[in-house]
Amino acid sequence: MASYCLATYRCYDEQADFNKKAQSIAVGLTVGSWTELPEARKAQMKQHLGLVVSVTVYEPGELTPGSGRCADIRIAYPDLNFSRDLPALLVTVFGKLSMDGKIKLTDLSFSAEFLAAFAGPKFGMQGVRDLLGVYDRPLLMSIFKSVIGQDLDGIREQFYGQAAGGVDLVKDDEILFENPLTPIEKRVKVCMEESARASERTGQKLLYATNLTGSTSKLADQAKKAIEAGANALLFNVLAYGFDTLSELSADPDITVPIMAHPAMAGALYPSPEYGISASLLLGKLMRVAGADLVLFPSPYGSVVMPREENLAIKHALLTPDIPRDYLYSPMESTERAHNAQQASTPDNAEQRDTQAGSPALRASFPVPSAGIHPGLVPLILRDFGTDVIVNAGGGIHGHPMGTIAGGQAFRQAIDATLRNETLEEAAKHHPELKAAIEAWGVKS
Amino acid sequence: MASYCLATYRCYDEQADFNKKAQSIAVGLTVGSWTELPEARKAQMKQHLGLVVSVTVYEPGELTPGSGRCADIRIAYPDLNFSRDLPALLVTVFGKLSMDGKIKLTDLSFSAEFLAAFAGPKFGMQGVRDLLGVYDRPLLMSIFKSVIGQDLDGIREQFYGQAAGGVDLVKDDEILFENPLTPIEKRVKVCMEESARASERTGQKLLYATNLTGSTSKLADQAKKAIEAGANALLFNVLAYGFDTLSELSADPDITVPIMAHPAMAGALYPSPEYGISASLLLGKLMRVAGADLVLFPSPYGSVVMPREENLAIKHALLTPDIPRDYLYSPMESTERAHNAQQASTPDNAEQRDTQAGSPALRASFPVPSAGIHPGLVPLILRDFGTDVIVNAGGGIHGHPMGTIAGGQAFRQAIDATLRNETLEEAAKHHPELKAAIEAWGVKS
Incomplete structure (x- = not known):
């Protein structure tokens, strides 16, 4: 049976016939024209034709107060039409x-065949935990x-300060x-030396993600050079x-x-x-399919703000073990009906989730909500993400009134307290580092 | 003297202190912090500090009726901070x-030093004209x-139809x-065969841009394979x-x-x-700097519409021979004043355009306004672009009532008439192909 990838769009127009628009997308972005084709040609081209899976129209104000007239349109594109890469x-x-x-573009689901071309994260969340030997708590990351x-020398000093406070990861x-x-x-060498020195103090392992930059064609060599120098993680500006x-x-x-x-x-x-492209697709599904082991994104808590709902959608996309339901699309029945080009919308039951065993799996990507994080936000982060999260801070560590090492310690204290169901205020009584952090930045709930 | 690249932003906020915001960008995206640095460190870090070049605030409604409060902020970033590649x-x-x-992000200007790392288009507009031997008129392109x-066989037939009507370029x-x-x-071979056959009829040369796709690391090999098979141009989905x-x-x-x-x-x-990023930067300057010889973009005339003003800004970015004025940034005076971090806005005369001889040059990229183009739009296109344009049509050639060959001919007739200052209606009297096109699609003025 033909396999398809499914795209979901939200489309705004004050007066468009959205069913007609959907049909024109399904035809225009695949076979180009349909109704005027001779019947014999239609039979040949049918396997290449896009299908309108659903059209849901929202009248003005129906979605949110003040929202314009819009529609969610879902189109299935035959895998036959494109190669097995994300640009295509x-x-x-x-x-x-x-x-x-x-x-x-608000969502994509993939055919099992398309997805099978992608191995996803090589380590994933579990692999990162295995490298660090930490399984029972959120991880803590510090940003230079x-x-x-x-x-x-500056790098060396800054690295040690971060590492010695008990963080699990440091990123460039x-x-x-x-x-x-x-x-x-040289940077990697210096940082890994400081990492070893800090480990003697903390008894912890640490990953240092060094920034992979430069010309596209030289990135792989650059990565290998860094790894040879001792790097145990890489940071990468994917969208550039x-x-x-x-x-x-x-x-x-x-x-x-x-x-x-x-x-x-x-x-x-x-x-x-x-x-544009929704955050959950851009920073969630596509990052995971493309193989990001950890994904940073703006948190809903701090300085660079993303709505909480959108954040949780990214989290879901990165973590869900239910790949069949959330990533896969397979049309259930013969697509005959949808091929009737005059019928713009086919009922939703033309779609089924592939729940069979043997479907491709993808390791989870570790979610890293970022920007403006201080220890007083830890209870909120853990409420939203549980333990499957990396608490990531820059100023919230370096700016600690008692110094960088205390900054890391305060975070670890906040994480431990929250896992014990203790309030930060309570825990602060026994932890001067946490106390100072709370006095500096407060507690948000 | 230190060299800088200049970024211009439009920033919306109902109540922000835009001068403060500009300052926080200039510091935050470069040295990270400034005011709290010891003086000795400031002296070291000064060369890495971003500079606020100007802040222009627009009150609500000042730009367009209903526009929100916003500001145009220009920040100069020291070249020292990044490598000589566009991702950086x-x-x-x-x-x-x-x-x-x-x-x-509405604009970027580059330091001469940064720009010197880019050769720009290898052929450019003039090189494309040289390959075709056509200098005195806009070119005509047809899209499969x-x-x-x-x-x-289908490709072969379609190619010949396009080529035989007198188009200069065909793109996948x-x-x-x-x-x-x-x-x-195989596709290249077939198309180039048909190109040769059509040339016998038209006496013209033709470029066929075959679509370069697949994995990033294999694109260069794929391009060379296509060139070896005879391809004389490449199409590339740059932003993917x-x-x-x-x-x-x-x-x-x-x-x-x-x-x-x-x-x-x-x-x-x-x-x-x-x-996002303005069209003139995205599809204009950046494409040219990155070396696109021809650039397609939505026209203001057809089905996928872009405002005319934005279109002309793209055209300007692709064509301007005045690289010093339009692409280069160099601060004139000592940047002392801007380094005074409390002074958010430095006067505009801190900036000067480098107009010295010896500045880097970039070949022009051929502008190709596209989508929904039919012969009746040719006078508009030539009014806006003069002869430095490629008239690019798909349905306007293939959908011609007398067939694809006539479709190409009608365009050539429309172009020739417009260059002669003849109306299309007048020219149509002697050209049945143009007459049929006008009857089908009309003339827009």
């Missing part, structure tokens, strides 16, 4: 269409504060590129290079460390309700 | 910042109608990927792969044919006034 799929479903009025213009600033002061091999580049890096057997996806540039794509 | 520059100026509220599901559909029916080498990939392909000395940039996915980035 994205160009098919949202290449030309992205420029055709107020339309946002400002590393531009720092020399290796995403705007640190190859530079004469701290070239990647495209999902396929992540996909190829992740699939490279010589890249033997987890890849952490940074969302740089994502804000150019997800925030508008009328244009 | 874009992540620096709009990585994290893209996620920080309603903000759009629907090629998905077509076999080589951007959604045609590697497939068993028409793999790139990132500007750096275009840049590397364009700089590859073995890729000896022009590269045509398709704007697929661009609509996810440029249309919102509040988010």
Whole structure:
């Protein structure tokens, strides 16, 4: 049976016939024309024809107060039409269409066949936990504060301060590129030395994600150079290079460390309700399919804010073990009916989720809600994410009144307290570091 | 003297102190913190500090009726902070910042030093004209109608029809990927055969842009395979792969044919006034810097509509010979004043355009306004673009009432008439093909 990938769009128009619009997308982005084809040709072309799966119209104000007239349109695209890579799929479903009025790509589901071309995260959440040997709590990550213009000694000092407070991961600033002061091999060497030194104090392991930058064709070599120098994780600005580049890096057997996806540039794509690509697709599904082991995204708590609902949708996309239900699309019945081009909308029961055993699986990607995080937000983060989360802080560690080491400790104290169902105020009585953090930044609930 | 690249943002906020916001961008995206640094450190870090060049605030309704309160903010970023590639520059100026509220990246200017790392288009407009030997008129391009599901015979027939009508270029559909029916080498061979056959009839040369697709790491090989099979141009979905990939392909000395940039996915980035990247930067400057010899973009005339003003801004970015004025930024005076972190806005005269001889040059990219073009639009296109344009049609050629060959002829007749200052109606009296086109689609003025 033919297999399809399914795209969901939200489309705004004050007066459009959305069924007609859906039909024109399904035809226009696949076989080009349909009704005028001779019958013999139709029989040949049918397997290439896009199908309208559903059209749901919302009148003005129906979705939210003040929302415009819009529709959710779902179109199934035959796998036959594109190669097994994300550029091909994205160009098919949202290449030309992205420029055709107020339309946002809100979701994608993949055929089992398409998804089978992607191994997904090489480590995933479990693999990262295995590397660190930490299973029973959220992880803690620290971000270099400002590393531009720092020399290796500055990096060394900053690294130790972060590591010694008990963080599990340290990441480079995403705007640190190859530079004469701290070239990647030297930087990695220095950081891994400090990591070892901190481990003696904390008894913990640590992953350091060094920033992978430069020309696209040299990224894999650059990664291997970093790994050879001792790097045990990589940071990567995925959207500046495209999902396929992540996909190829992740699939490279010589890249033997987890890849952490940074969302740089994502804000150019997800925030508008009328244009772009939804956050849960961009920073959730696509990152996971392309093989990100960890994914950073703006949290709903801190300084760079994303609505909580959108955040939870990203979380779901990164974590759900239910790949069949959430990632796969397979049309249940013969697509005869939908092929009747005059019938714009076929009922939703033409769609079924593939729940058979043997469906492709994808490791979970570790969610890392970021920006503006301080210890007083830990209870909120854990309420929303449970333990399957990396608490990630920059200023909330470096800016601690008692110093960077105390900054990491305060976070660990906040995490432990929350896991014990203790309030931070209560825990602060026994932990001066947490107490100072709360006095500086407060507790949010 | 320190060199800088300049980013311009439009930023919406009902009550923000835009001067403060600008200052926080300039510091936050470069050295991280400033006011709290000790003086000795400031002296070291000064060369890495971003500078606020200007802040222009617009009150509600000032820009357009109903427009919100906003500001145009210009920040200069030291070249020292990033490597000489577009991902590094874009992540620096709009990585994290893209996620920080309603903000759009509207322009970039480059330092001479940064720009010197880019050769720009290998052929450019003049090179494409040289290949075709056509200098005195706009070129005409035809797009394959629907090629998905077509076999080589179908491609062959369609190609000849397009070529024989007198078009100068034929491009693949951007959604045609590697497939068993028409793999790139066979497709190129067939198309180039038909091109030669059509040339015997028309006496013209022709460029066929075959679609370069697949995994990022294999694109260069794929391009060379196509060139070896006879391809004399390439089509590339730049935004699905990132500007750096275009840049590397364009700089590859073995890729000896022009590269045509398709704007697929661009609509996810440029249309919102509040988010994303402006069309003139995305499809203009960045495409040219990255080396696109020809650039397609939605026209203001046809089915996928872009405002005319935005279109002309793209045209300008692609064509302007005045690289110093339009692409280069260099601060004139010592940046002392701007370094005074409390002084949020430095006067505009701190900026100067580098007009010295010896500045880097970039060949012009051929503008190709596209979508919904029919012969009746030719006078409008030529009014806006003069002869430095490629008239690009799909349905307007294939859908001609007298057939595809007549479709191409009608366009050529429309172009010739317009260049002679003759109305299409007048010209149609002697040209049945143009007459039929006008009857089918009308004339717009």
